Amino acid sequence: MLTTEEKTLAVVAALEDIKASDITVINTSKLSSLFDRMVIASGKSNRQTRALADSVAVKLKEMGEEIHGREGEESGDWVLIDLGEVIVHIMVPAVRAYYNLEELWGMKHLPGAIAKEAK
Numbered sequence: 001m002l003t004t005e006e007k008t009l010a011v012v013a014a015l016e017d018i019k020a021s022d023i024t025v026i027n028t029s030k031l032s033s034l035f036d037r038m039v040i041a042s043g044k045s046n047r048q049t050r051a052l053a054d055s056v057a058v059k060l061k062e063m064g065e066e067i068h069g070r071e072g073e074e075s076g077d078w079v080l081i082d083l084g085e086v087i088v089h090i091m092v093p094a095v096r097a098y099y100n101l102e103e104l105w106g107m108k109h110l111p112g113a114i115a116k117e118a119k
Helices: 004-017 047-064 094-099 101-105 112-118
Strands: 021-027 035-041 069-071 077-084 084-092
Touching: 004 021, 004 035, 004 047, 021 101, 035 047, 035 094, 035 101, 035 112, 047 084, 084 112, 094 101
Parallel strands: 035 084
Antiparallel strands: 021 035, 069 077, 077 084
């Protein structure tokens, strides 16, 4: 079983293999008990987001990790992959801009003391 860091690095490598853009990793360990890392990436099209999701799933399965869930592949606008302590969001740019998960989870909206503690 991989550590959270190893799993996160494997996800990023799988995304880079299929040319994902704007890959962001957010440490959510002090913000949520559900997962420790959130990886967000963009694909140029619905087809690419599905290919990126497949790349992540295949790579992690090859490494012996379990995929707990996959959602959104029908439309491909926003694909979510649940790897337990690592959650992966792959979106087309318009959807990513609309939901702006980086700001939501990036603690910019939290009071200063809480944001510093969460880092």
